[in-house]
Amino acid sequence: MYKFRSSVFSSIIYAAVAIVGSVFLSGLTAAKLPVQQVPAQTEEQRQAREALNQGVHAFKNGQYEEAIAAFQRAKDLSPQLLNARLYLATAYAAQYIPGAASEANQELGRKAVEEFRGVLDIDPQNLSAIDGIGAILFQMAAQPYDPRKFEEAKSFHQKHTQIQPNDPEPYYWVGVIDWTLSFRANHELRAQFNEGTPGEKLRDDQPLPPYLRVQYEQEFGPKIDEGIASIKRAIALRPEYDDAMAYLSLLYRRKADIVANEAQREEYIKMADDFIDQVKEIKQKRAEQRSQP
The missing domain is CATH 1.25.40.10 (Tetratricopeptide repeat domain)
Structure with a gap:
């Protein structure tokens, strides 16, 4: 990647x-x-x-x-x-x-x-x-x-936002880093569970077991929320920021893994899917514009 x-x-x-x-x-x-x-x-x-x-x-x-x-x-x-x-x-x-x-x-x-x-x-x-x-x-x-x-990398992008608060890119990178850290931790938790429970397989699209969900929420809930807020700010500054929307979708999937309520989980997954649809629409519109004489 x-x-x-x-x-x-x-x-x-x-x-x-x-x-x-x-x-x-x-x-x-x-x-x-x-x-x-x-x-x-x-x-x-x-x-x-x-x-x-x-x-x-x-x-x-x-x-x-x-x-x-x-x-x-x-x-x-x-x-x-x-x-x-x-x-x-x-x-x-x-x-x-x-x-x-x-x-x-x-x-x-x-x-x-x-x-x-x-x-x-x-x-x-x-x-x-x-x-x-x-x-x-x-x-x-x-x-x-x-x-x-x-x-440390994130701290420099945050410093940029303090100096130039209307630049969308540093907000985007804060969100990318928050997702990177939370995704890696999520992946490792699932791998540890699968290694320690022979005969069971926790897929990526399945909710975490309650004790792992609580652990994940405590360690990465604030980071996920920070990433979502930062990406939203980037999109507010650049409404068709499709790369930011793609990462917001990914962050909402991580958010779905920290909520206990199944209805809330499904709501965040739907929000993630909706942003992917928006990304596709933006890319399609750009492709059509490029193809015009």
């Missing part, structure tokens, strides 16, 4: 990291990045700008090692040059392969986070760095599975 260059990775790195990713991948000018007013350039600052431009050129040509070296040189020459730090972090992030366990790959992820944190040391409200850390930590948390890293 989280393969490198997959739609999920693209939406995180090249959409959530909106400013930096767009500059690299869409050819936008550096003017889209935070503008730093410099009264007069020193020779070191001039060399730093030159190294930055060389790095951008190398990155666009897929020459990542050359790009990283150039961005690092720009950073060393002018430590306050935020663009150099942002580009350096994004160059590391672009090479990180989700799920690859090699130490070299993990080091790329750590370096990306470190460089984004360096940006926040200078500009604590820099959304490119905030989103970048959230994106990389999300990918690093998936394999090997690390719930603490997921929670």
